[in-house]
Amino acid sequence: MIFVARIGLSMGCYWAAYGIVTLLGILHTCYNILALGMGTMKEGPGMGEGYERTKPWHPLYNLLIFPFFAWLYLRGAGAVSWREAAATALLWGTLTVVVDLVGWVLIKHPWSLTPRAFYLDYQPWITLIYITIYASPLLAFGWIYFTR
Numbered sequence: 001m002i003f004v005a006r007i008g009l010s011m012g013c014y015w016a017a018y019g020i021v022t023l024l025g026i027l028h029t030c031y032n033i034l035a036l037g038m039g040t041m042k043e044g045p046g047m048g049e050g051y052e053r054t055k056p057w058h059p060l061y062n063l064l065i066f067p068f069f070a071w072l073y074l075r076g077a078g079a080v081s082w083r084e085a086a087a088t089a090l091l092w093g094t095l096t097v098v099v100d101l102v103g104w105v106l107i108k109h110p111w112s113l114t115p116r117a118f119y120l121d122y123q124p125w126i127t128l129i130y131i132t133i134y135a136s137p138l139l140a141f142g143w144i145y146f147t148r
Contacts, residue, residue: 004087005079013076014092017069017136018099024061028054059128066092066133070140085141093134100126 004010032038033050040048070088074080104111105118119126 004077004091005084006073006077009077010073010088010091013069013073014095017066018096021058021061021065024065025054025058028057055122055125058125059132062129062132062136066136067139067143070137071143074137074140074144080141080144082141085137088137089134092137093130096133097130 029051032053033040033048036050038048038050038053040050070085070092073088074085077084100118104113105115113122
């Protein structure tokens with residue numbers, strides 16, 4: 001049976017990483033609009049130039065943040081094993097897919113997207129983000145394992 005050793009710690013690390021990455025994306029968009037004078041979603045189709053220009057950065061934010069929090073989790077849980085890293089990868093990656101669907105597509109808000117905009121127009125970035133999140137616990141495990 002695959003399970004995560006300390007679900008509370010795992011979820012705390014996951015939500016911290018997800019929140020930081022989301023906040024970085026929002027702050028980057030605001031910077032592009034306010035400091036660089038890029039267009040907003042009110043000035044054209046889609047989310048506007050200020051957001052569109054941040055897309056290539058989104059996988060990088062995830063690559064910097066999620067492996068670090070996966071490392072914190074694996075070290076803090078005292079569960080540094082391939083099995084634990086794989087279970088965490090499945091949990092975090094799948095949870096992200098579901099949370100993104102609900103939070104960015106199904107719930108309507110000013111920054112919500114259509115399924116097409118999120119899953120097709122956001123390519124290749126969304127795929128790279130999901131690969132990064134699924135791989136993050138495995139990267140963290142590798143770091144821990146090879147630096148012992």
